Amino acid sequence: MPPRSTQRAKNDITSQASAPQTASHVATIGVKRSAFGTSGRPLPITVNAFAVTIPQDIIYHHDIVIYPAEKVLPVRMNMELIRVLQERVAPDVFHPPCVYDGRKNLFSSHKLQLGSESSREFDVTLELPSEVPRSKGPKVYKIRITEVAQINPEVLQRFIAGKQSHDNAVLTAITALNVVIRMEPTMKYPFNVRSFFTDQEKKDIGGGLELWRGYFQSVRPASGRMLINIDISSGTMYKPGPLINLCLDFFGKSNPNILAPSAGLPDRERLRLQRFISGIRVETATPDGRRITRIIKKLSKHGAAALSFNLKEGGSMTVSDYFRNVIGHPLKLPQLICIEIGSGALLPLELCTVPPGQIMRKQVPPEKTKTVLDFATKQPAERLRSIQNGLDVLSYGQSEYVRNFGISVAEGRPMKMQARVLAPPVLKVDKKFFRPSEVPHWAIVIYERKERFNEKSVEDMIQGLRSGAGSVGIRIDQPAVIQWENGQGNIANQLKAVGKIIFDRYKKPPSLMVVVLPEGGNDIYTSVKHFGDITMGIATQCLNSFKCFKAKRQYYSNVMLKINVKLGGINAIPDQRSVQALSDPSNPTIVMVSGHAPCSYLSNPVCLLFDLTDSQGADVIHPAPGSDGRPSFTALVASVDSNNAKYVAECAVQTSRKEIVEELESMAKKALQMYIGYRTNIEKKAPQIAAPKRIIFYRDGVSEGQFKQVLDQELTALKKACASLNINAKITFIVVGKRHHIRFFPTNKNDEDKSGNCPAGTVVDRDITHPTEFDFYLQSHGGLLGTSRPAHYSILHDDNAFSPDTLQSLSFALCHVYARSTRSVSIPAPVYYADIVCSRAKNHYDPESQFDFSDSNTVNSDAGQAQTTLEAFRANFKPLNPAQKKLMYFSVRLYPCLNDDVVKLKVFSNLQ
Template identity: 50%
Template sequence: MQIIDRLQTDIAPQVFMPRAVYDGRRNMFTAQKLPFINATFAVTLIDPTPLGQVGIGGGASDSAKEYRVHLMHVAEINPRHLHRFLQGQQEHTNKVHTAVTALSVVIRMEPSLRYLFGVRSFYTSHEIRHIGGGLVLWRGYFQSLRPAIGRMFFNIDSSAAAMYQPGPLIDLCLSFLGQSNPAVLAPTCGFPDRDRARLRRFLYGLRVIATPPRQQAGRRNTPRVIKKVSSVGANALSFTMREGGTITVARYFQQTYDYTLRFPDIVCVEVGNGALIPMELCTVEPGQIVKKQIPPERSYDLLQFAKQKPSDRIASITAGLEVLAYGQSEYTRQFGLHVAPGARPLSVPARILPPPTLKCGVGSRQSEIVPRNGAWNMVNRRFFRPCVITRWAVVIYEREGRFNQRTAHEMVNGLVSAARGTGIIVHERDPVIRWEDGRGRIAEQLKDASRACHQKNQSAGFPDLMVIILPEGGGDIYRAVKHFGDVAAGVATQRMKSSKCSHAKAQYFVNVCLKINVKCGGINTIPEPSPVALMDPHIHTIAMGAHVIRPPPGPEGRPSFTSLVGNVDSDLVKYVATSRVQKSRQEVIDDIKDMAKDVIEKYINHRTNVEKAASPKPACIVLYRAGVSEGQSKQVLDHELPRLKEACAELNMDPKITIVLINKGHHVRFFPQSQSDADSSGNCQAGTVIDRDVTHPWGLDWYLQSQAGTSGTSRPSHYSVLYDDNKFSADNLQALSYALCHACARSTRSISIPAPVYYAGIVASRAIYQCEPEAIYQDDPEADHDSADSASAFMRAYKPLHRNMSSVMYFS
């Protein structure tokens, strides 16, 4: 931005009149034609000289750096295409997309020159929170320009982002490691390679200001980007000087600057130009967005910071209009955009859909449940089809001093009592209980527990259920447990955190039983059949959910994981899943044909062998597709739909297909206009649907807030019908979608998206557990995150589900 701004204001102001806008990458848009087709400009910026060697010589004076900017005319944008699209007279084409993109760049040009900019959000330091771990949270504003029926509108929302902690680099490193003594960064004092590797990955790409000793006050050096962390301290780290000979970093600063390092034993950082710089000379610039995945232990803090009560959020959004000052931007005026003075949030009509009636099992005090405010409970109610647990085992990875024999037996009694209260038949009241060390071989420990269960019950095979008690931070143990249960042994596993299940109330164990019942083949509740919601057993419908989980920011070459989930019963509550691994950051699902065949075959088998249906093949498939951006929707139509049809053809069936895209990653928020319209949290009520005024000009779409608010401001889900062979009405699809939001077995609340696509997200996110734990990247201190072999390694390590798991809801 600095180069383009200087080009337009100082180098060639007479050429860029009115000024052009720039997207920060390679596209520039102008309101009028420029007086050339191709042109190259030289732009000079002052670039302070870097810190003197440790590989590179230095000087004391600023140097001018010249940049070459080449501009070439590539296209003209005709606003008529956008106008016709907004009037619903043509579909969304590349020309429409380009016009919307250009206008989006126009409105963010002015704020991007004034505020810290990340993707489509602007951040200020007016409200910050230190959360430890080397992170600081900043609040900001998201903005985008969205098309609606007959008009464009600004979408503004409050947002939050994690920044690197500014100040001395040593302080940042100590905060990240949770330490206070700089000596912990010294290899000679036992700085572990594993922690050094974690620190290297955290610091990679961070900009620091390296200040030479005794530098003149007021001088600002060019930021340098950290690439590596040395394996030894400055007093043991040597390099070859240009004049010849070798010298340690500590000795170099002593000779060159007459400066004795305060911390000569701690590691150095290597910056982009190869220079090795002691940490004590580095300062972290404020306002650097962390583009890597936030550590799990800090995610909660970010979530809590981002949460705002509806009344606070709408006030923040309204204030954002003044902060971003669209109406005062010369760029918006020059491109003919008008922002009404005193603009206020848009008022739109909405409806509240009725919830489905849920049926419970025999022996319940009430056989039916009508959810209220998006919630219900299972008190005095039994599962519709409870499972049977003949033998089971408990493995505890918490220290016995914290989770002793008495606590373990209280937990077992509480779980058995809750299970029997919900109808689950538990034959064994005194399961095998073992304490194990999480640093050992998890699979062998679980096999030993299984053998002990076998000897106790004098029965062959693994237990029906293994309950695992984990300590805080037991993520590595959890992954190994799931690989053992889902892939190696084919046994249902249920994790409980020691802090949660110790002296827990009865309701906690009832919630755990919701998961256990379906993992062991049971059914919790079923919705009352409703033709309006397409849940009539005579329709023979498969509701599928498909998802793609891409790797987190940072690692390149890591694979994407895909999943497909579908019901096998006529009540749309019993689901099976399949998953795959594919190349990195690919949004279309390569193997959707084979995945669909797998799900449909299980549906046919269940309908034939369990429900004894005369016509077991589905007549209708509704696919909810998540994990795909709006710009990639055409690829879903071109790639996934034909393969879904091929799968059906190979099974000698021709069902009608409907594909609905679901997006939760948007920033559209809805607020009740009065307290009487709100739920107890101040949000819109569960079942609120908006399908007018702010919806897409072309095609059928709607926003549905299916969940009740708990804390913060609820986010509605956006549904877009991509393909519809069934010719469903909007009412039919909205009712089906809302009913399926009540079909999640692991909750007694309506969820934010339909159960099959919710399950698909879980399956895709935990598909990595199907990889052999020892065969994939496991914090190798010198592992290269950019390795092109990374995806191949995951593919080789990926194993199919155990056949025992393929027909149950192991993912619940």
């Protein structure tokens, strides 16, 4: 008999497993929830969500238009305009004060006196307009406020009770509550979408940057209640103080003369600094004692003493002479460069000060990655304490905005609830691979100096590889060729020459090329992968030289995990009894995943570290404004075997800033053909039963607001692909979300794993999930660093009518077959593979073509120029070599779990 408390908890789960009461007239985008899961042992947990009351009174929704509207003003400036409007221009109209989202929406708890047409225009003047000479007078902004709707919060009560569809009224009501809770911190602290940051906990990381602890907050509907999801986040800030100090810190120097062109400041270094500080605000003092805010546009090519400008009365004067003779303020460092602001005025560095709290919105420098991770990573208990401490900063009870709208938050009491822990699937591996490959006539090419990586190092590596191979059942011969090469040479020609030696000897190309890379060998790696995957179709395995020194057998056994699948083997499969939905012989099943990544994702493997803390839930971090011509890359990964352990992939280029996978129909058709071909030719299934009867389709992370669009277009494309091949398959369409802030915390010490996290297999499908739709959270991996992030699964379509238990166990099982890891990972393995294929799109371009994948070199936003750039990317995208199409060439190292903000640091920073 189990302990009494455990038995009671189990009974509670079972008793609540019946279908929730959702009204029949309620429309949903995804599948309606029909039941809760029951499998697994009970686990009490704490979740970083807090109950919030719904207002009782009408909320008034207004549209905001700010003139002149020749350009979009920064959110911070819009917020300041509305503050001045409410406090100084018309306090009688805006009492109690309204809340504003910084763009178009203003909400009030009372009806505003806006005239008979419910619309009124106000003139607002900012006292210290930026970059406007005092002689011109302050700039006047006209703000038109128009009432557009009245929101009855009753719609939220009905929605969370399952009696109301998720229509525009519900969406607007949720938006209003979010604007209400964010208004107070937005007015007081630096902010970024749904997070704001304070300097109460910060860290200087050098390079002119410091990290600030932040707090994320979002109102979300759940089953029977409204919640506020609160989490900690991290923000990268420019270091405040004298601008000279910031510039020196960027270069890691202390002598100001390095900022003087006359003392040898290279132009490339000046431009690097310019990219770093352009767009930030600086303050300067005027002769009459005022402080004016300026925006840095660029840096001058010459120092203040050598930089001249034309005078209105004729003639010219250097910047240095102007400040000495006209302003009466001789410069202490006249040789230093100046900043140029939007009006074209030039200001010496020494007169500028960087105010605190400016978010650095550019990519985090790769050399700062470890420091950033150390700051962002918190163990579960510590993270929960920080979240609870953050409630003092959020101060919901003290916020006049929250009080005015009649909202109250259960402060200090995060939700406690019952989760379940699923049993892991049984894997067929038994220390040996399920289907080991063979490695005849292979080559080793070394790009490390021979003095550093000598014959003894090579012999040790060969012994390690053969020992690791033997431990998992792979037969590997002695290498046919061992060759040292110069990494500064033509990598493709060098590898071709090695391949020719083997071909001349065996009349076959090499089965594998093991390439040893030096530190910082990213460019060589890209060339190797382009040669192997794209040009020649030869499996390649890159190793870091420093990891090979004195490496243990386990290291080489892990390398064999990748080599085996690259050569057509299968490492492990789930036992059929563990996941019957995948292995039912009467219902052959194909698993598909589509993924999507922007161009910039390829150039910086750590660019998502902080973006995800403030993202809207979308998987794609889009190119920066002005880079519309840079493409996005899409991938489709699909299983081809009956055990859903062997996968193939397609990759394509498409329009930037577009979430929908444009070529899904053709990509899915190719995947279905390969599935049928593999089952017919390799597994020897009869042609009439080779086609799939089930398709389980995972869509890698689109935002909730795009569910309908993705479902309408991509499900249709998938059905068309099936129809073109006369396949009549039942489709289950699931979105996997990773960019959210729900975290699980063990309530009892005895329930923690070694990292302090909830155990792998923790699943939640009630209390914090959607009021009416079929979704669940699954933390499928054991913790390594920080607080583990569960994946969020939303079932949008399900012809197969799977039960919650079936889909939860199926998804958990797929997290155990990631070819590169012997432990479960945080998302289903094929979802990982799709992400890898997208990240490797860079390898489809000739390394000599010098395509720029970053956002630092943006293209003209003109539509014609953008289209030309996109077509250039498409034209130069080289398809995968046919020899690699049937192999898992994409089996590369990824971190096996997504903890805190550790987001797949990608192959480019870990060249295994």
